[in-house]
Each structure stands twice: as C-alpha cells, then as structure tokens.
Amino acid sequence: MKLAIIGSYGHLPVVLEGLKQAPDVQLVAAARWGQDDSMGFVGTAAPADLPVHDDYRAMLDEVRPDLAAVFVPFYRLAEAAMAAAESGCQIFMEKPLATTLEDLARLRAAVDRAGVQVAACLTCRGDAAFRTIRQAVLAGRIGRCIYAAAQKSYPFNVRDEFYRTRQTYGGTISWIGIHAIDYIHYCTGQDYRRVAAIASNQAHPSRPGMEDQGGLLLELSGGGAVVINFDYLRPWGKHKRPWGDDRLRIAGTEGIIETKDSASAVELMTPDATETLPLAPAVNIFADFAAALAGGTQPLLTTEESFRATEIALKARQAQDSGRFVEL
Amino acid sequence: MKLAIIGSYGHLPVVLEGLKQAPDVQLVAAARWGQDDSMGFVGTAAPADLPVHDDYRAMLDEVRPDLAAVFVPFYRLAEAAMAAAESGCQIFMEKPLATTLEDLARLRAAVDRAGVQVAACLTCRGDAAFRTIRQAVLAGRIGRCIYAAAQKSYPFNVRDEFYRTRQTYGGTISWIGIHAIDYIHYCTGQDYRRVAAIASNQAHPSRPGMEDQGGLLLELSGGGAVVINFDYLRPWGKHKRPWGDDRLRIAGTEGIIETKDSASAVELMTPDATETLPLAPAVNIFADFAAALAGGTQPLLTTEESFRATEIALKARQAQDSGRFVEL
Incomplete structure (x- = not known):
C-alpha cells in the first residue's frame, strides 16, 4: 500500500513509529497542511528525499495513495479526510474526525460513497493497561460491567495558537475527553444512552476557548453510570x-478492575484477592490498522467506532453548552 | 451537658467513642427507635445500668437532656430530631438530616424556633486525609481550587431491610454521596451551583430501591467542575x-492534591515536586461538636453546613429522578 501523509500536526509520530511494523506500507509522499507546517519528520523519522507537496489535493491527484494519514489542525481534519476519501484512500487520522456534527455527517457520507475505512488515532486502545482491562473483562473476571470512572489529565504547558477558540480547537471534550469515552466503550463493550457535561476555562486566559477542566456524566447502554x-x-x-495521568476504574457484578500509577499497571479486586495483572503487550494502532487493511480483518478500532466516538464527544459538547442531558 | 441517645442505628459508635474525649458530657439516658432496636451498646460501650426508654418523646420529657444523639433509621431521622429540637436539645445526628426536602424544611423551622445547633455525622470531615487536604488548600499550596473528583465506594455486604425502598432508605446519594458533597465543600471552601445525577440498582435485586452505583456532576460556586x-x-x-475506598482529588491553579490508598495518605503535586504530606491528626466530630458547644466556638461542621449538605444531596436526588440539572 502506498501511504501519503497530510499534515504533520498532533499524533503523526504514531504513524511514523507504526510504519516500522507495517511491511506492506510504503510512505511515498507528504503534504503540508499550510505554510506553518514544519514537516519536521522529513529528514528525521522519514527520508530527507520524501516528496513534500504544498497542496494536499494536488498531492492526492498526483500520487493516488491507497492510504492517507491525516494530521492537520482539528478544524480542518474533516475537510482533509473528505478529500482523501474522495480520492479513494483508506484513512488513518487524528481525532476527532470532525469538530462539528455537520462536518461529521459530510465526512460520513463521503466515506460511505467511497467505501473506505477510517480509523481515528485513539491511541489509548493500543495501550497496555486498557488492553489488559479489556481482556480481563472479556474473560469475565469482573462479571457484567455496570459502572465506570475515568480520568484524562494533562499539563497545559505550551499550546498552539489555534487552541484559542472553540471554532479552531473544537473543545476539550472532543480533544481529550474523547479518549475516555472511547476506552470505556472499548473495555466494557457497551455504548452510551445519554450524557451531561460541565467544562470551563478557569486559569488559562491565553486560550479562552480551551476548557482547562471539566466532567462528563454518562449512562451506559446496559444501565449504570459513568463519570469522566x-x-x-x-x-x-x-x-x-x-505527560498524562490516564485512569480507568470499572466495576462489575463480580469485581473491580482499575489502572494504577498513571496507567502503568492494572489491579483486579475480587472477593478472594487483590491482584496486579500481567500487562498485555501494547499495540501501535496505525500498524494494526494497516495490517487489518492488508489482511481484510477487523482493526482494533473500526470505522463505526471512530465515527461513534466523535459523535458522542460532539453531543457531549452540546450537553455542555445547553446545560441539559443529550440523548445518544 | 446531659446527653441522651435516641436510637442505636448507624454511626452511633462515633458518639460513644467521642464521649471518651468529651469530659463536659454525661450520658444519662437512651431510647430505642423501635422494638427492633438492639441497643447493643448498653452494657458494652455504655454502662449496663444506663436507663433505656421505649419512647424517645417520653424520655425527652422526663430526662430533659441538653444534647441529643439521634441515630434512627433514615426516614425517621427528621421526626426524631424535630422532637429533640422542640425539647430544646442541641443535636448531633446521623446524616442525612431528612430524606425529603419537606421534612428538611420542617426540621429547619423547628431548629430555628428552638435556637439550637445541629451537626450531621459527616465523619469524613474528621478524617486525617481530608483535614490534611483542607489545611494544604487553606495554606495556598494548590492556588485557587477549580476542579475536583471524588469517590465513595463500599461493599454491599449485608444491608438492613429498610434499605429496600426509596421511601425508607432515602437513596444512595443522600446516604453515601452526601459525604463527598460535604468533603469537597470542606476542602475547597466552595459551594455548588448546579447538579446532574445518574444512579441505579444493577446487581442487587434484594434491595431494589437502593442504587448500587451512580455519579454526580456538579458545578462549583467559583466555577469549575466536580465529578463524584x-x-x-x-x-x-x-x-x-x-471497608471503604474514599478518594478525593482537587486541582487548583498551582497544583493538584489527592488522597492515595483509600485515603490513608495524601499527595501534593506542584511543578517543583511530588510530595506525600504528613497527615493532620484525625478528629472525632462528636467530641468536636461537644467542645464547641461547651466553649461557644464554631464546630468543625456547622448547622448551616449540615442543612446545606442534606439539601444538596436531596436536590441531587431530584436531578437523578428528573434527568435534568437542578439549580443549587
């Protein structure tokens, strides 16, 4: 498969790292997302002679890649992914798939028309801790999952200018809350019924549109509460x-499983014991997606799940803005 | 001060333990809350010759205590506390103060008419971990508090029959969620603006009215989100x-402070360090209340705070039932 990279923003290193484990994929071209795009990976994580285009549409027309990796600032993700879909590319892209429900619907239509697959870069699915929890849940170690609590915590540190406004940033629910929305689904196997949200910027006036803290309250499809x-x-x-302090605690009818120490370990509690579980190997989700495309198998994260996680995050943002529960 | 005990349910041991540190208080009588009341403390934690009455109203009339400790099943707490107030007693009682907002208002009126003080048995305020966090927050160690996450987790184990229905139990928000509502207020110094809630019984059909898990989403009065x-x-x-796994994590503008290991330790994170704080000494909140009454000083938990915590819990239950945010 020929891979083209569109933009070098965000989690592109997941792709560059995954390429080492993707023998069927050849990186053939890249395109800047704009004049400010550093393309710093060319000459470091990719060969210095990689053809670099200034216009990703022209690049898609010229190179005709099989697979596009889309890593542009968030408000332009849907637009770039639509162009890739229209060019017939399979798509691995930064999350969220879109920053508005309207753009998400347009991308969905483009993807359906093209008959391609999309995987969002929801990296936590590949992390050892969450894979370990999922395996233990699937093995019935905690019974039926009926309740979860999760955390995503990061430093503010230095943030790009486009984090300044909701319009260009999209919101913290769709940028970081979405990971927890997704990994709770991944680990419990359940969808969600409804969501309420509170978020605001309290301490970072340089980025007024960027909520620096918040909470989500959701109901699982099988009943039971989730807080994030x-x-x-x-x-x-x-x-x-x-850098981050990811957490997940899931209670089931037979036990409780949770991450410890910033998701570097997993602990299982049952009436009989408290045990630290051996960690499942981590998976690079780009390499996994490429292998699934090559083998015709299901990737760790499906197209449906990529769209669903984005839809839930954007509806949670509606809940934040309206002060009401939103049905999912 | 003459102390009379009404009922031996719930956290009465907090009173019996606290008596050892309350030289101004003499336990003079007790009354059963009903025929089923075991009064097991008489002859063990209290003298075997303690006068035990069958009717608490008659006991109040006869003994005229200065202070009443009210520990009856939850749906009868307000009624018994009202009788104590009407008898002119200061009141230390199981939480919640009432299981309906109507009863809470009636109790408030009785307490105001009598000019007495009420302290709810919100024991977490006296715990070393929460006192340590409050002291660190008051000392400015994390800047302005702008966000909190808390947990209350208990085993189902064996539960009394009256936990079966909402009418007699009151609900899990008002029985255990109330602690977190209170200790976040205690540690941050902030009140709340609004609340949403989800709770349900998923795995304990023997007590259908007893929610076995749930979540609260609140907004702090100063802005910022709280999840419980x-x-x-x-x-x-x-x-x-x-028995329990209490947790609290508060983030401020300058750092994060949180409990570790079921609130047996407290960790403070700042840009410069991660440190385990020395724990403040625990306080028995009954002994504290008695000392404040004797000294004319402010107790660890005021009458206003006791009523406010109950009000917030009962309004959170309204939010649970209505599927809407409720203003606080």
Whole structure:
C-alpha cells in the first residue's frame, strides 16, 4: 500500500513509529497542511528525499495513495479526510474526525460513497493497561460491567495558537475527553444512552476557548453510570513526571478492575484477592490498522467506532453548552 | 451537658467513642427507635445500668437532656430530631438530616424556633486525609481550587431491610454521596451551583430501591467542575481490605492534591515536586461538636453546613429522578 501523509500536526509520530511494523506500507509522499507546517519528520523519522507537496489535493491527484494519514489542525481534519476519501484512500487520522456534527455527517457520507475505512488515532486502545482491562473483562473476571470512572489529565504547558477558540480547537471534550469515552466503550463493550457535561476555562486566559477542566456524566447502554473528569491542570515544570495521568476504574457484578500509577499497571479486586495483572503487550494502532487493511480483518478500532466516538464527544459538547442531558 | 441517645442505628459508635474525649458530657439516658432496636451498646460501650426508654418523646420529657444523639433509621431521622429540637436539645445526628426536602424544611423551622445547633455525622470531615487536604488548600499550596473528583465506594455486604425502598432508605446519594458533597465543600471552601445525577440498582435485586452505583456532576460556586462516583460494588469476602475506598482529588491553579490508598495518605503535586504530606491528626466530630458547644466556638461542621449538605444531596436526588440539572 502506498501511504501519503497530510499534515504533520498532533499524533503523526504514531504513524511514523507504526510504519516500522507495517511491511506492506510504503510512505511515498507528504503534504503540508499550510505554510506553518514544519514537516519536521522529513529528514528525521522519514527520508530527507520524501516528496513534500504544498497542496494536499494536488498531492492526492498526483500520487493516488491507497492510504492517507491525516494530521492537520482539528478544524480542518474533516475537510482533509473528505478529500482523501474522495480520492479513494483508506484513512488513518487524528481525532476527532470532525469538530462539528455537520462536518461529521459530510465526512460520513463521503466515506460511505467511497467505501473506505477510517480509523481515528485513539491511541489509548493500543495501550497496555486498557488492553489488559479489556481482556480481563472479556474473560469475565469482573462479571457484567455496570459502572465506570475515568480520568484524562494533562499539563497545559505550551499550546498552539489555534487552541484559542472553540471554532479552531473544537473543545476539550472532543480533544481529550474523547479518549475516555472511547476506552470505556472499548473495555466494557457497551455504548452510551445519554450524557451531561460541565467544562470551563478557569486559569488559562491565553486560550479562552480551551476548557482547562471539566466532567462528563454518562449512562451506559446496559444501565449504570459513568463519570469522566478531564483537565489541563497537571503541574509541569522542573519535576519530571509522565505527560498524562490516564485512569480507568470499572466495576462489575463480580469485581473491580482499575489502572494504577498513571496507567502503568492494572489491579483486579475480587472477593478472594487483590491482584496486579500481567500487562498485555501494547499495540501501535496505525500498524494494526494497516495490517487489518492488508489482511481484510477487523482493526482494533473500526470505522463505526471512530465515527461513534466523535459523535458522542460532539453531543457531549452540546450537553455542555445547553446545560441539559443529550440523548445518544 | 446531659446527653441522651435516641436510637442505636448507624454511626452511633462515633458518639460513644467521642464521649471518651468529651469530659463536659454525661450520658444519662437512651431510647430505642423501635422494638427492633438492639441497643447493643448498653452494657458494652455504655454502662449496663444506663436507663433505656421505649419512647424517645417520653424520655425527652422526663430526662430533659441538653444534647441529643439521634441515630434512627433514615426516614425517621427528621421526626426524631424535630422532637429533640422542640425539647430544646442541641443535636448531633446521623446524616442525612431528612430524606425529603419537606421534612428538611420542617426540621429547619423547628431548629430555628428552638435556637439550637445541629451537626450531621459527616465523619469524613474528621478524617486525617481530608483535614490534611483542607489545611494544604487553606495554606495556598494548590492556588485557587477549580476542579475536583471524588469517590465513595463500599461493599454491599449485608444491608438492613429498610434499605429496600426509596421511601425508607432515602437513596444512595443522600446516604453515601452526601459525604463527598460535604468533603469537597470542606476542602475547597466552595459551594455548588448546579447538579446532574445518574444512579441505579444493577446487581442487587434484594434491595431494589437502593442504587448500587451512580455519579454526580456538579458545578462549583467559583466555577469549575466536580465529578463524584459512588458505589456498593466493592468486593467483599475472604480477602480482607478496608471497608471503604474514599478518594478525593482537587486541582487548583498551582497544583493538584489527592488522597492515595483509600485515603490513608495524601499527595501534593506542584511543578517543583511530588510530595506525600504528613497527615493532620484525625478528629472525632462528636467530641468536636461537644467542645464547641461547651466553649461557644464554631464546630468543625456547622448547622448551616449540615442543612446545606442534606439539601444538596436531596436536590441531587431530584436531578437523578428528573434527568435534568437542578439549580443549587
């Protein structure tokens, strides 16, 4: 498969790292998302002679890639992915798939017309901790999942200019809350019925459209409550600590399973024991997607799930704005 | 001060333990809340010759105590506390103060008419971890509090019959969620603006009115989000572990502080360091209330706060039932 990269923003390193495990994929071209695109990976993680285009549409027409990796600023993701779909590309892209429900519907239509697959870069699915939890849940270790609590916490640190407004950033629910929305679904196997949300910017006036903390309250499709808290308040400075502090706790009818120490370990509690589980191997979700395309198998994250996670995040944002539960 | 005990349900041991540190208080009488009341403390934690009455109203008339400790099943708390107030007693009582907003208003009026003080048995305020967090927050260690996440988790284990229905039990928000509502207020110094809630019984059909898990989403009075998750799903059996797993994490503009290991430790994160704080000494909140009455000082938990925590819990239950945010 010929791979073309559109934009070098965000989690493109997931693709560049995954390429090492994707023998069927050849990186053949890249295109800047705009004049500001550094394309810093060319000459470091990719050969210095990689053809780099200024216009991704022209690149798609010229190169005709089989697979596009779309990593542009969030408000332009849907537009670039639609162009890739219209060119017949399979698509691996930054999440969220779109920053408005209207753009999401347009992308969905384009993807359906083209008959291509889309995988959002919801990296947590590939993390050892969440894979371990999913395996334990599937093995019945905690019975039926009936309740979950999750956290996403990051430092504010330095943020790009386009995080300044809702219009260009999309909101913190769709940028970081979406991971928890997705990994709870991934680990429990359940969808959601409804959502309420509160989020605001309290301490970072340089990026007024960027909520620096918030919470989600959701109902699982099987019944039961989910709470998610997310923030950009993780202290950052001379004391070195992991970038993020992801957490997940799922209670079932027979036990409780949860991450420990910023998702570096997983603990299972049952009436008989408290045990630290051996971690499942981590998976690079780009390599997984490429392998699934090559083998005709199902990827770790399906097209449906990529759209659904984005839809839920954008409806949660509606709930935040309206102060009401939104049905899912 | 003469103390009379009304009922031996719930957290009465907090009073019996606190008496050892309350030299101004003499336990002079007790009354059963009903025929089923075991009064097991008489002859063990209290003298075997303690006068025990069958009717608390008659006991109040006869003994004229200065202070009443009210520990009856939840749906009868307001009624018994009203009788104590009308008798002119200061009141230390099980939480919630009432299981309906109507009863809460009636109790409020009785307390105001009598000019007495009421302290709810919100024990977490006296716990070392929450006192440590409050002290650190008051000392400015995390800046302005703008976000919190809390957990209350208990085993279902064995529950009394009156937990079966909402009418007699009151609901899990008002029985265990109320602690987190209160200790977030205690630690942040902030009130709340609005609340949404989801809770249900998923796995304990023997007590259909007793929600076995749920979540609250609140907005702090100063802005910022709070999520609380609570459950009765903590595994309980031959593996011994602490009864509860209380948690609290507060983020401020300058750092994050949180409990570790079922609130047996407190960790503070700032840009410069991650440190485990020395724990403040625990306080018995009954002994504290008695000392405040004797000294004319402010107790750890005021009458206003006792009523407010109950009001918020009951309004959160309204939010649960209506599927809407309720203003606070």
